[in-house]
Amino acid sequence: MKCLDLLLGRSLASSEDKKERVGAVPGVSVFGLDAFSSAAYGPEAALTVLIPLGVAGVSFALPITIGISVILFLVYLSYRQTIAAYPNGAGSYTVAKENLGDKAGLLAAVALMIDYTLNVAVGISAGVNQIVSAAPALQPHTLLLCLAILAALAYVNLRGLRETGLAFLPPTYLFVGCLGVLIALGIFRAITAAGHPQPAMAPAASPAVHEQISLWLFLKAFAAGCTAMTGVEAVSNGVQAFKEPPVAFARKALTMIVSVLILLLLGVAFLVQTYKITATEPGSPQYQSILSMVTQAVVGRGIFYYITMGAVLLVLCLSANTSFADFPRVCRTIAQDGYLPYSFMVRGRRLVFTEGILVLTALAGVLLICFNGVTDKLIPLFAVGAFLAFTLSQAGMVMHWRKKRKSGAVGSVAMNGIGGAATGITFLIVIVTKFTDGAWIVFLVIPALYLFMLRIHRHYKMVGDQLALSGSVELTPPRQMIAVVPLVSMGSLAQRALQIAFGLSGDIKVVHVEQENSPPDFQNQWAHDVLPAVSRAHLAEPQLVTLASPYRQVVTPILSYIWRLEKENPDQTIAVLIPQLIESRWYYSFLHNRHATILRTLLLMKGLNRIVVVNVPWHIQEREKIAQQAHELWKRRSKIEGPAQFIRREPAERKDERA
Amino acid sequence: MKCLDLLLGRSLASSEDKKERVGAVPGVSVFGLDAFSSAAYGPEAALTVLIPLGVAGVSFALPITIGISVILFLVYLSYRQTIAAYPNGAGSYTVAKENLGDKAGLLAAVALMIDYTLNVAVGISAGVNQIVSAAPALQPHTLLLCLAILAALAYVNLRGLRETGLAFLPPTYLFVGCLGVLIALGIFRAITAAGHPQPAMAPAASPAVHEQISLWLFLKAFAAGCTAMTGVEAVSNGVQAFKEPPVAFARKALTMIVSVLILLLLGVAFLVQTYKITATEPGSPQYQSILSMVTQAVVGRGIFYYITMGAVLLVLCLSANTSFADFPRVCRTIAQDGYLPYSFMVRGRRLVFTEGILVLTALAGVLLICFNGVTDKLIPLFAVGAFLAFTLSQAGMVMHWRKKRKSGAVGSVAMNGIGGAATGITFLIVIVTKFTDGAWIVFLVIPALYLFMLRIHRHYKMVGDQLALSGSVELTPPRQMIAVVPLVSMGSLAQRALQIAFGLSGDIKVVHVEQENSPPDFQNQWAHDVLPAVSRAHLAEPQLVTLASPYRQVVTPILSYIWRLEKENPDQTIAVLIPQLIESRWYYSFLHNRHATILRTLLLMKGLNRIVVVNVPWHIQEREKIAQQAHELWKRRSKIEGPAQFIRREPAERKDERA
Numbered sequence A, B: 001m002k003c004l005d006l007l008l009g010r011s012l013a014s015s016e017d018k019k020e021r022v023g024a025v026p027g028v029s030v031f032g033l034d035a036f037s038s039a040a041y042g043p044e045a046a047l048t049v050l051i052p053l054g055v056a057g058v059s060f061a062l063p064i065t066i067g068i069s070v071i072l073f074l075v076y077l078s079y080r081q082t083i084a085a086y087p088n089g090a091g092s093y094t095v096a097k098e099n100l101g102d103k104a105g106l107l108a109a110v111a112l113m114i115d116y117t118l119n120v121a122v123g124i125s126a127g128v129n130q131i132v133s134a135a136p137a138l139q140p141h142t143l144l145l146c147l148a149i150l151a152a153l154a155y156v157n158l159r160g161l162r163e164t165g166l167a168f169l170p171p172t173y174l175f176v177g178c179l180g181v182l183i184a185l186g187i188f189r190a191i192t193a194a195g196h197p198q199p200a201m202a203p204a205a206s207p208a209v210h211e212q213i214s215l216w217l218f219l220k221a222f223a224a225g226c227t228a229m230t231g232v233e234a235v236s237n238g239v240q241a242f243k244e245p246p247v248a249f250a251r252k253a254l255t256m257i258v259s260v261l262i263l264l265l266l267g268v269a270f271l272v273q274t275y276k277i278t279a280t281e282p283g284s285p286q287y288q289s290i291l292s293m294v295t296q297a298v299v300g301r302g303i304f305y306y307i308t309m310g311a312v313l314l315v316l317c318l319s320a321n322t323s324f325a326d327f328p329r330v331c332r333t334i335a336q337d338g339y340l341p342y343s344f345m346v347r348g349r350r351l352v353f354t355e356g357i358l359v360l361t362a363l364a365g366v367l368l369i370c371f372n373g374v375t376d377k378l379i380p381l382f383a384v385g386a387f388l389a390f391t392l393s394q395a396g397m398v399m400h401w402r403k404k405r406k407s408g409a410v411g412s413v414a415m416n417g418i419g420g421a422a423t424g425i426t427f428l429i430v431i432v433t434k435f436t437d438g439a440w441i442v443f444l445v446i447p448a449l450y451l452f453m454l455r456i457h458r459h460y461k462m463v464g465d466q467l468a469l470s471g472s473v474e475l476t477p478p479r480q481m482i483a484v485v486p487l488v489s490m491g492s493l494a495q496r497a498l499q500i501a502f503g504l505s506g507d508i509k510v511v512h513v514e515q516e517n518s519p520p521d522f523q524n525q526w527a528h529d530v531l532p533a534v535s536r537a538h539l540a541e542p543q544l545v546t547l548a549s550p551y552r553q554v555v556t557p558i559l560s561y562i563w564r565l566e567k568e569n570p571d572q573t574i575a576v577l578i579p580q581l582i583e584s585r586w587y588y589s590f591l592h593n594r595h596a597t598i599l600r601t602l603l604l605m606k607g608l609n610r611i612v613v614v615n616v617p618w619h620i621q622e623r624e625k626i627a628q629q630a631h632e633l634w635k636r637r638s639k640i641e642g643p644a645q646f647i648r649r650e651p652a653e654r655k656d657e658r659a
Helices: A002-008 A014-020 A024-049 A051-085 A092-100 A102-134 A136-159 A161-192 A215-229 A246-274 A290-299 A303-336 A354-370 A376-404 A409-467 A492-504 A522-536 A555-568 A586-591 A595-606 A623-641 A643-658 B002-008 B014-020 B024-049 B051-085 B092-100 B102-134 B136-159 B161-192 B215-229 B246-275 B290-299 B303-336 B354-370 B376-404 B409-434 B439-467 B492-504 B522-536 B555-568 B586-591 B595-606 B623-641 B643-658
Strands: A482-486 A507-513 A543-547 A574-582 A611-619 B482-486 B507-513 B543-547 B574-582 B611-619
Touching (some): A024 A161, A024 A215, A051 A215, A051 A409, A092 A376, A102 A136, A102 A409, A136 A303, A161 A246, A161 A290, A161 A303, A215 A409, A246 A290, A376 A409, A409 B492, A409 B586, A482 A492, A482 A555, A492 A507, A492 A574, A522 A543, A574 A595, A574 B595, A595 B611, B024 B102, B024 B161, B024 B215, B024 B303, B092 B376, B102 B136, B102 B439, B136 B303, B161 B290, B161 B303, B215 B376, B303 B354, B482 B555, B492 B574, B492 B611, B574 B595, B595 B611
Parallel strands (some): A574 A611
């Protein structure tokens, strides 16, 4: 426990929950990193699609970004309302479930879970790719770096929410600050140069023009750019992580996140267009990221360039953290409805949902290992998940307002309706334009996960039905049970088991399996030692059942006997007493057979409800421990009664200490 | 079980033991392969030491082999007597233990176990090396081939003794037959050519002479040649594997093995000397084994050459089988005395000592993997083990005869004394000449294993002492126990656990841990539902104990409560009833918490002997299964009583089937 304290911090009481909550500003870094990081790869993704247009493509950067910003704003308005309507925290899952029904909710849940998992893998892998392009010597260790960052994220999140938020504040500020300065400087230069500033360092030459703009290409660029919107969902899922009043703080954090994001996106697009920056082919030797070229064009390759690039890298790596903040909460909510194992509801020692964090880490780890740390191919997939969730959430909000029919509801319906239509269309565009790029996988994973969770729910329901009482509690005066005691030989443990059996029942069957290695004199001992003791204590004589075992099995004959007994006594409870040696150290258990454990397991697994298993333990103590206990006893006794009396009492005491 | 039947053959009853025993001739192949195979590498090892002498070295082949044969004969006489004196099968371990004391016995046991384990690794690796030199394309798969042969051997041995013996008859005969024909032919040619036959194919030219013979070199050659004697011990360990009368059959088998071995060794040495064959440097490109050169010289590279080489290869591979036949038996004997875990005494479904076979396979597998399938370096080690065991055994027999003081004992004492002295000196020679070649490792492994087995024995003794009754069995009229029932909510399972508790005791404590996710109305339910039911049934009212859990733990508060209860009631047995859901499929258990299992484990591990654990199971049945059972019940009932009556009875019956 000490060790865990050191690692994860002391256990937090449930009542300390409020202290762990965050205000708007740390909330921005807890829930906003994912959104901000998309400013780094969204424009890049859109412009990469436009490469075939050459310099002509640059002029589409701003229109596409404005389109994305409009949808982003609509989504923002919608989630603001969601936060107010669901102050306990509700993302697409709750909204869709409550307003569109369980199935739509489950679909949103699946989409979200895929989105969050992919986001972790993609974020870490994108960050590590930046590190690797800066230091190519690290190339062979890509996967190792990815997994190390994943482990670090999991660790920070297991330590708890508040500390996570604080740890991520500096990189968030650095990123927003750097890009802000960059954009301001760029705009200032553009104005002073009457719209045609001289780049501090010329961008790479644009390739020759191959194509003319087409609707298909435009849509593809738009769909690619939409990845910039993923991560906006996070705040509304995590309302409960904010300080009182959570709704106000959450809305504030969301406003800050979205406005900063929109400013960054528009600023970058403006700079791209002003400095006529075209994307470079990813994977080619001349490759350079858009943000790198923009920074270079505005300020040259000075110290500021490297700081900005460092901030971008850090934010990309840490963007995965949003998933860590949110995925466990989503799982908790889903588990509460019985679509995921209940264990997702349990809060660990630091008040975080440990299992969610561990499952997310495991899933992302598997993805990183499968793709060997290079997850570019997964980017389309997680946009699909995000937009499906967005659309379901918006549609849910429309139904929500229609049900409420309050004043102002018409406006709300319209707002969410337009948002839903916009994200729905975007979803379709993303699916269609990226289907062959991998979006088809989503059509396999979503139904599979959907059916899996449905199956969990059905099973919980069945268990619940079988555990429920049909009426009120009914108890009857107890009937005598049958006690079965399997014994190999007579010793302290056997004597103890027999004594317990007499406490349970007057109808005792002692079962002895004849073995080739067992002491042959059990019957003798029974007749000459046990039976006299039974009659001395005026107890009912137990029945001795000797079982043959031609195939040298131990457990099977006992089981067969018990099944027969159970059939012959259809109304009685059968208590099987299993004497069991308990060793002081686990490795000593290799010195003994496992018949006790096997018998217990089989009885519990294969028996009926009428068979109960009574474990009678007998603890083997190490010599040193016995000596130590005797010494302590002696010290205690000699204080109270003086050593003389102790000697007289010692044997009895020692027996008590053991028995 | 069907699957195991197919794999390992049907289960054999203990009474079928006699049928599984072998006669002298199959006994030769079961216990003799190891000895025969040493004819292939013993002379080789001795002659390799003599390489520096050039052709002059050849003249020492016969003297050294005669020396080895004399010691071999002494060892043979000694083991013949051992077989007669210990008709239950006793190798060095039993002989040394009974006559020289437990510690000498344990030392012999350790030496034997090392010897057998190394023999498996060395034999398989030597065989595979032959295959690989014949087909160099297999070189990269050396380890895989070794492990495949190891697995095959383990499998054949798990199937049982008789089948093993039969499977190994043909290769044994082929080997002995080929070498016999070869030697006879060679002697015939030598006689007809007046001692100077013309080789059919000239052996490789001898290298230039570097050295003169020295005592040190002679001793080294002798020590190396002594590896030819390993494996002779096997028969005396396995006497019980022979048909009635086992002593006669075992002696016959031993006589056959040793006489064939001596003839082979002398024959090979004679041919080496006649054809002036010198060993080639192992690992050099010109390398060829002695047996290959001898065969070539006598018959040329015809079909007979290849058959003979094939037989050598087969026997080398299979020589490991002797260890498989014997190692488990030695372990059984050691385990009977408590120096190894008792599980080595258990005979599996095919009447073999499964655990011994598996442990041997695992150890040899680890050795093979560690040395990557090339275990030449281990050969000195296993000669050390073998000769230590020989010497202890002989010394033990000397003491045996001295104790008996029968007529003829003087002769026996002399015989074993000379044998012991001879093997003892050989042991010293082996140790000294091979110390730097790796024999020093034995001085680390032997004490480690020795102390380990001593520790096991001491632990068994301590457990035995603690389990033994100090006097006769004593029973007392049972006192009422305290029943503790941890409950989360009221349902069928809780009701069942309560009902069982009433059967156990009138003093029931129901323990409820308040959890953030648990239904809040437990107290209500208790007051309004449970207590009325208790009074309706005229039962004593259980005490409800509600425990707070600020840190969201479930098991810890219950444990603390039970420890307190145990302290406050120092004389009473406490029965903790643990209600437990039993799922129909193992993977469903992930849907439930493991509190029941954790609580049970901790109570058993950390509790005193006064705490017994009662598992109250509740089986969750799958819908289909319930339907099927209802259907079967309906069919059964309708046969007995007709369908009309069944309908009336069905609900009660169904309940019974479940409850």
